[in-house]
Amino acid sequence: MSSNVTEQVVATDAATAVIRNLTVTFGPLMLFQSGGCCDGSSPICLREGELLIGAEDLLLGEVVGVPFYIDREQFERWNRPRLVLDVSPGPAEGFSLEGLAGVHFTVSSGTSC
């Protein structure tokens, strides 16, 4: 586990490395925890500012300087987990940028806060 811990999100070393590479390619980034259909439990990685952040979105923390958001109600319904950002082989299925590098981000839960 890397030392990139801010509040409720931490990243594994592998995820940290992927984010650093993506930052080199795409510039500043943002991460947003998705929900719902298909690859709905995945965090989606976008260029910073790509998704308009609303009043009901919660900034959970930062991973290597990249802000990580979640919908406030979703976070409550997930019972406020501490999230661990990791990465696995195989492309992301949605609009998430790491898919272009042939990998996909995942989250697993640590203990709730």
Add this chain to the structure above:
Amino acid sequence: MATIEKAAVFEAPGRTGSPVELKERYENFIGGHWVAPIEGRYSENLSPVTGKPFTEVPLSTPEDIELALDAAYAAKDEWAETSLAERSKVLNRIADVIEENLEMLAVAESWENGKPVRETLAADIPLAADHFRYFASVIRAEEGGISEIDKDTYAYHFREPLGVVGQIIPFNFPLLMAAWKLAPALATGNCVVLKPASPTPWSILKFAELIEEIVPQGVINIVNGPGAEIGKALASNKRIAKIAFTGETVTGRLIMQYAAQNIIPSTTELGGKSPNVFFADVMAEDDEFLDKAVEGLVLYAFNKGEVCTCPSRALIQESIYDEFMKRCLARIEQIRQGNPLDPATMIGPQVSAAQLEKIENYVKIGLEEGAELLIGGKRAHFDGELEEGYFFEPTVFKGDNGMRIFQEEIFGPVLAVTTFKTEEEALAIANDTMYGLGAGVWTRDTSRAFRMARGIKAGRVWTNCYHLYPAHAAFGGYKVSGVGRENHKMMLDHYTQTKCMLVSYDPKPLGLF
């Protein structure tokens, strides 16, 4: 199903005896032609049955989306002016060719997605064909309107096509979801640029091979590639007049945001966490209906749980819980898992390794939250060719609705079961979710069924049935499950503009100037 169960196992695409011919590589389908991606890059397409690649598809870039839009623009005026009779005929011919190639498409779909052929042969492919017939029919019965404003002034209302629309298809029903979106768009005179889901880019290309000579060039264009590049390039493009999307919520928000930026309409279907409610009276008799209700619970395993409306929360009245669940678990134990090309198989592999990992993660979360594992809970392993397939055992947890496994769409064969005491409590639990796509209600009391169905905040409430998807029954979400409806002629509104021609037959001037 007796005759189906005796049928032989289908051969995988490309092998001797298979109904599906297979090429080593496929191209984009643009302007009625097979067009290589401009950058010449391809990606391997894996079968979830074996975990191995079986063909290649384009890894397209935004330039390929522009090519597809060029082709759609070249076709749009002529298609919009094609008579309704002719457009309807084209849709009916698509339906015919789907039916004539039922086994080929079913085997292609099963090999690429992992869903069993008993489902694709009986549901996915026949429903896709019927969907084209439905829209071929309803478009013929459409009428505009004439509104009398006064004796000399009349408003004529016409429905006109939007032009070129973008459609982004999910991986769980690659052909059926494409049919849901294509049929109304084509019927109303629009041309389409369609992006299949990245895990399932190929079966729709087999469909495209069938319709090459049926659909005018440029009316349907299919471009494969990563969502981050070409999904965005399509959804945010100035040249589309509407975007339709099925998928997760963040991309759904992006789609609506891009649509807002270009001031175009969008429709989104973003999933659910559907409650399936069983009242005590289902066990009042030991009869066919009880048997149907038991199957109704087990339908969470349909399409390995990769369904937006998967009945993934079962709410069972406390007084029947033990006996009802005993019957359901006995039925779940009988689910045959394995090669989806075997007509006896009831559940195949998950669509991708990513989905399999996600399901395992949710099982871990369920256990950590203190849910009781009643059955399953781990990967299923098979020998031989299936050794590296993405199989997961049908799984059931007992817990309470506050747990995360009751709140988030797992998109796998994982059921979360809880109990309730009263109808009021059942309704409260059913609605205690962010989503509102599907729901099920099972009871012999039709008054209670009606109250519950009206009380549940979801777009579709199956009542004494589940997982039926006939054309002419509207489908779509309440709450964060999305905006818009599919599967019904009301979709004609989603794919047309209203033109009002306001006419004065009075020769006299207004007299203002």
